[in-house]
Amino acid sequence: MGYAVRRETSPGVHQDIIDERTYSGDVLRAQSNSREGSGLNNNLSSSNRISIVADPYAYEQAHKIRYVVWRGTKWQVTSVEDGQRPRLILTLGGVYNDQQGEASGISQNPNEYPTS
Numbered sequence: 001m002g003y004a005v006r007r008e009t010s011p012g013v014h015q016d017i018i019d020e021r022t023y024s025g026d027v028l029r030a031q032s033n034s035r036e037g038s039g040l041n042n043n044l045s046s047s048n049r050i051s052i053v054a055d056p057y058a059y060e061q062a063h064k065i066r067y068v069v070w071r072g073t074k075w076q077v078t079s080v081e082d083g084q085r086p087r088l089i090l091t092l093g094g095v096y097n098d099q100q101g102e103a104s105g106i107s108q109n110p111n112e113y114p115t116s
Contacts, residue, residue: 025052067096
């Protein structure tokens, strides 16, 4: 998972830096769809729900979670539920775009993540 953490990058300049941490969990719902976008390609979105086993850092910083890497792609986290301790339930949205505005981690090889 990627957390946006505010850090001073040079004197007087603060930026959100992504702090990645590894967690294990379960996919509660795996659903994605494609909708027409404004560009050449359709926008891929998801309404996947993932349950992770959280540590104290994850609970304290839950509001800073920006993305989850699932099946090789960074997915934007749209909501976090913390009512089932020790787990956090994350709802995923569209593909996460990094600070350069590019989609992150999309595999170009369709055989890289076989479904069977």
